[in-house]
Amino acid sequence: MGAAIGSVVAMVWLGCVLAGLYVTTRRGDRRASRSPASVRGYLLVLPLIVVAGVGLFAVGPLSRPVQVGAITFAVAAVGSALFALTTYLVGYDPEADQIAGRLSSDPAARLLLSRWLLRCRWRRWLGGMLGFVFGVCLLDNALHLSRPVICGLAGLAAGSWSAELHHLARVRDRLPRTAELVPRRMAAYTVRSEQTAVMLLGAAAAALTATSAFLHRPAGTWWAGGALASTVLIIAFQYRIVSRRRPGLPPELHQADDLLRRLATSRAVARPGLALGLALLAQAAGALHAHPVSLACWLAAVAVFWHNRRLGLGLGLGQADNPARAAVAS
Amino acid sequence: MMLRIDSTQPLPVYEQIRQQVTRMVVTGTLPPGTRLPTIRQLAADLCLAKGTVAQAYELLEAARVVESRGHKGTFVLPRDDVGDPAQALEGLRRAAEAYAVAARQYGADLDATHSALDWAWQQL
Numbered sequence: 521m522g523a524a525i526g527s528v529v530a531m532v533w534l535g536c537v538l539a540g541l542y543v544t545t546r547r548g549d550r551r552a553s554r555s556p557a558s559v560r561g562y563l564l565v566l567p568l569i570v571v572a573g574v575g576l577f578a579v580g581p582l583s584r585p586v587q588v589g590a591i592t593f594a595v596a597a598v599g600s601a602l603f604a605l606t607t608y609l610v611g612y613d614p615e616a617d618q619i620a621g622r623l624s625s626d627p628a629a630r631l632l633l634s635r636w637l638l639r640c641r642w643r644r645w646l647g648g649m650l651g652f653v654f655g656v657c658l659l660d661n662a663l664h665l666s667r668p669v670i671c672g673l674a675g676l677a678a679g680s681w682s683a684e685l686h687h688l689a690r691v692r693d694r695l696p697r698t699a700e701l702v703p704r705r706m707a708a709y710t711v712r713s714e715q716t717a718v719m720l721l722g723a724a725a726a727a728l729t730a731t732s733a734f735l736h737r738p739a740g741t742w743w744a745g746g747a748l749a750s751t752v753l754i755i756a757f758q759y760r761i762v763s764r765r766r767p768g769l770p771p772e773l774h775q776a777d778d779l780l781r782r783l784a785t786s787r788a789v790a791r792p793g794l795a796l797g798l799a800l801l802a803q804a805a806g807a808l809h810a811h812p813v814s815l816a817c818w819l820a821a822v823a824v825f826w827h828n829r830r831l832g833l834g835l836g837l838g839q840a841d842n843p844a845r846a847a848v849a850s
Numbered sequence: 851m852m853l854r855i856d857s858t859q860p861l862p863v864y865e866q867i868r869q870q871v872t873r874m875v876v877t878g879t880l881p882p883g884t885r886l887p888t889i890r891q892l893a894a895d896l897c898l899a900k901g902t903v904a905q906a907y908e909l910l911e912a913a914r915v916v917e918s919r920g921h922k923g924t925f926v927l928p929r930d931d932v933g934d935p936a937q938a939l940e941g942l943r944r945a946a947e948a949y950a951v952a953a954r955q956y957g958a959d960l961d962a963t964h965s966a967l968d969w970a971w972q973q974l
Contacts, residue, residue: 699895701851703887765894
């Protein structure tokens, strides 16, 4: 029974992937170039429904949950990676170009922003997708829906953070090296309210870790420790982004690089980390039977995730005004 | 306020940094109280070892061009604090001697040497 369901899922998923590849590779066709956005949405939703169904069904007495879960996750993971890799190699992300065009008018700066958006959005999507599917496969009870959500948020945060691990390659030729004699400080590239929220999250996570350890609640300790680790990772990645290598640049590229660093510290690092940390904190509070606190943390995590979906930049792309630039300016 | 490091020049890299920062301070491009980037940042931006930049900063600090204030960073000193007059005169004489030797090597007479110095002064 489990193997049959796994085979059906595999065929459906591979069919979706092949359809996506077919449409995506026809990038030059104007009609086709618009359709992958919706195709990608279907590709995301359809297998998730199927996988979630299989995951829930796997707890039944006629199936073997471990095998079904393993097959489902393997097929979904390979399919996701294949599709995402192809879209990345083709360089397809229609929204990235649009958003970059709204953020800067200089061609070189637009190229810089577009490349960052392409990399960041691709890894967010892949990480979130794999995390969510992995969480669904971990389901052993239909009521434990927090697992896929937390795994999804963790995957999304990991994807976002991994996109910031790059740095400029060292110049190998004998051209003069240049640098500006201007110090870069964290405060110039971070949003104060977000930094306050990160500090509050860290303090709450530390307090819950200590409380859980004192009360001998290992589950609470682990969840709160995870939230604390998330806080540390946020700060570490922000520091890395701010101190990332920058040679001397023309003014337009300098501004674009500053904007890119501000976007990265806030939307690619702080917000996904906050959403994950709040979800972990909610689990820790739940383990301590502080259910109102847990509910509040869950709501806050969902609100942060929802506010930062598509990096908070792709909203209202069809409108005449400039919401993306306004969002960045704020 | 752009630093340029040319590895094809015979001058050591730390000396290039020292000279350029001193020039910026003397010409007022870097006003007194300006904070310089950290050693780590400058080394990363220029793809250099941290020790090279640290050496340049130490020389600048020894010449009283900049001052290190611990974790707050490195700051440009006011011109009044550059040193006592006797030391400054001694340094100036040493530099003039080196310049005079170079002028003789190029076969320049005193007028040509003066006009070259005038030109360099105007360039600051």
